[in-house]
Amino acid sequence: xxxxxxxxxxxxxxxxxxxxxxxxxxxxxxxxxxxxxxxxxxxxxxxxxxxxxxxxxxxxxxxxxxxxxxxxxxxxxxxxxxxxxxxxxxxxxxxxxxxxxxxxxxxxxxxxxxxxxxxxxxxxxxxxxxxxxxxxxxxxxxxxxxxxxxxxxxxxxxxxxxxxxx
Amino acid sequence: xxxxxxxxxxxxxxxxxxxxxxxxxxxxxxxxxxxxxxxxxxxxxxxxxxxxxxxxxxxxxxxxxxxxxxxxxxxxxxxxxxxxxxxxxxxxxxxxxxxxxxxxxxxxxxxxxxxxxxxxxxxxxxxxxxxxxxxxxxxxxxxxxxxxxxxxxxxxxxxxxxxxxx
DNA sequence: AATGTTACGTTATATTATAACAACATCCCA
DNA sequence: TGGGATGTTGTTATAATATAACGTAACATT
Ligand SMILES: [Zn+2]
Ligand SMILES: [Zn+2]
Ligand SMILES: [Zn+2]
Ligand SMILES: [Zn+2]
Numbered sequence: 001x002x003x004x005x006x007x008x009x010x011x012x013x014x015x016x017x018x019x020x021x022x023x024x025x026x027x028x029x030x031x032x033x034x035x036x037x038x039x040x041x042x043x044x045x046x047x048x049x050x051x052x053x054x055x056x057x058x059x060x061x062x063x064x065x066x067x068x069x070x071x072x073x074x075x076x077x078x079x080x081x082x083x084x085x086x087x088x089x090x091x092x093x094x095x096x097x098x099x100x101x102x103x104x105x106x107x108x109x110x111x112x113x114x115x116x117x118x119x120x121x122x123x124x125x126x127x128x129x130x131x132x133x134x135x136x137x138x139x140x141x142x143x144x145x146x147x148x149x150x151x152x153x154x155x156x157x158x159x160x161x162x163x164x165x166x
Numbered sequence: 167x168x169x170x171x172x173x174x175x176x177x178x179x180x181x182x183x184x185x186x187x188x189x190x191x192x193x194x195x196x197x198x199x200x201x202x203x204x205x206x207x208x209x210x211x212x213x214x215x216x217x218x219x220x221x222x223x224x225x226x227x228x229x230x231x232x233x234x235x236x237x238x239x240x241x242x243x244x245x246x247x248x249x250x251x252x253x254x255x256x257x258x259x260x261x262x263x264x265x266x267x268x269x270x271x272x273x274x275x276x277x278x279x280x281x282x283x284x285x286x287x288x289x290x291x292x293x294x295x296x297x298x299x300x301x302x303x304x305x306x307x308x309x310x311x312x313x314x315x316x317x318x319x320x321x322x323x324x325x326x327x328x329x330x331x332x
Numbered sequence: 333a334a335t336g337t338t339a340c341g342t343t344a345t346a347t348t349a350t351a352a353c354a355a356c357a358t359c360c361c362a
Numbered sequence: 363t364g365g366g367a368t369g370t371t372g373t374t375a376t377a378a379t380a381t382a383a384c385g386t387a388a389c390a391t392t
Contacts (some may be wrong), residue, residue, distance in 0.1 A: 060347070060348070075348085075350080076349090076351090079348095079350075098347080098349090119334085160334095163335080
């Protein structure tokens, strides 16, 4: 498990999201090429749709978008792409929402904690060593071998808090 | 948010589970009486079925058991009982499993982290102050107001580890 | 008893995800 | 270059989880 140098911020309301998208796709291309993974047209497009914003998106939403684009798509189409993207660590599944969101550091086997705004729907991916070590410590005490962590915190982000004083 | 004095252990393989059940039901009765909540026959039975063991159980499993007992039950029947029990903090929902498990300290508004064995299916409820404070600290840094936490760690428990050397 | 409220029954449907198999594309080596 | 192995996508059907909507029954309060 590699540890990232920095935890992330919540996506700012006014950030230049186009660079998020292009950056994510470039990273994905490079990573897949390097690993011999096949980022097909379909998978690339699904990843692009997921990166349309920082809000986790449902499988059937993605499916509908593909259909509108004229592609013949049924549920397995999208779920297979999602499986590939998850296995390649290009996206994460947000269990509490049954939704999928782009990963900030693709290909890296990293822990991830998510802060998800219940108002604007945006999700911020964190990598907090303190949380990880606390879990590891509990696991050690229990004699428990950790396989998967699901750490998702729902609430209201700073931006929405300041703009809900109606 | 009250903090519990002790974190729990994984349910031991040979513990006297009958006392777990009777204790849980007694606590539930007392708590509901005190709070003026109506622990009806149905709700009580659902809670009892959930406490049959320490393995989170799915809504449709519970539904099937109710049906076998001769009760007229459709999905809303069970989901309404589950909602009541969750709102009363008598059970927790395990998001990563779509399943429900009895709560160790009913009625208390407490944080909860779950360690879930992928082999035997048992779940252990924790209340680790370090995890909580780490999350609170991140939230503060983000200006994020925490509403709900979903912290679920899947893996292999000590007991299953020792017995899987086949 | 009349009334308001809560809980439950019932039917239908929404939402999320997978099974199974066929068709097609890509890769690798003989 | 051909031809089988492997991987990807299309297609149909269905599983698994959850909720909407509405009526009826039980309970509580007066
Ligand atoms: Zn962005
Ligand atoms: Zn927000
Ligand atoms: Zn027990
Ligand atoms: Zn186990």
